[in-house]
Amino acid sequence: MFSRVTKGHEDAGPASGLPAGDWSPYGRLGDATRAYFLHPDVALAAIGGVLGRRRIRGFTLERVVDLTESGASVWQEAAVCDGRRLILWHSEEVADPGAPGGTVLDSSVQVLPLSEVRHVGMRTLVGRDGAGSRTRRGVYVVVTTGTVQEMAALPPEEGGPGAARFRPEAFRFSKSLDDGGPGQIDRLLAFGELLGRLVPSGH
Template sequence: MGAPQDWAPYSSVEDAARVYLRDPDLALDQIRSVVEPSAIRSFVMSRGFTEESWGEALWQEVLVTDGHRLIMWRADDDMSTSDGGADRRRILMASVRSILLSTITDQVLSTEYDVLEDGTRRLAEVKLRLYTQLVTRARQKSVTETDIYCESFRFVKSVDNGGLAQMQRLLQFGRVLSQSL
């Protein structure tokens, strides 16, 4: 696959996935296994590369909401070993996760603007942070005090990471989630 096209101009997750993701059929099959495409109220996508000891690895992510759940599909290139580590092979780890919106306790939708010399503003970055009541770990500090860590999610689009259309779509996604909470 060559350089991906921008997904933001597409109104359907199917069309967007086909131009943006490396593995659109896998993503769409796994997303369809938990939500009907017609029920999707909003979506966003991200992808990027990480440098691993064995080479460059791609990660891909699709977030959709049906107004009741946050559904996250993620796939990561990875390396697996079998038979005691002698046989290394490249794998794709893919998962789909559903989180009830009722478990989200806080949502922060932030915008950052560049202020130009003439005083006008230009959208520079959008951040969506979601905090849940889903406990990921706890650490006992003393006999009477325990730190509890809840799962949170952060999604960012900027001028350099997705551009204006993807920032606007993340704003839309955050607003749809907020209306559904």
């Protein structure tokens, strides 16, 4: 996921009212979101509003479900690349006592020019299947920008007076056999490779 670092939740299916389909076989964003998201119309409207007529070069999708006594709260996110920009959309249900049902859908979109990307990193976990053949068991992709997200002062013994450690803005994506399966692992790896090819050199 690009906004949450850890996953301590369940990627639920029909029991929570979510589509159970695997999005990885679908090459078109609309088909993939309708097979996977609880609110595909909201996602497509938000992404389409900034995408315009530009062609989608690649995308990856994620959803996480928090199961509580009051029901399922769904975090959904999409990362879309049109060749020049990384378009990041996510939504989650937040409490609103004044709204029917007690919740509202918080939908947001962020547009990042690829010229702002400073680093694309990919880590792949390779194991063996039941037949002994090598297979990918997981993939992690991280995209960092030149924007400072966090700054922390260093102890005097580490850097002297006024020294600080800067942490750049980072977007993290991950898939595994338990979270998404082999098809989504392959799609995320292909998405990371696409970003790696498209990021301008010479920063």
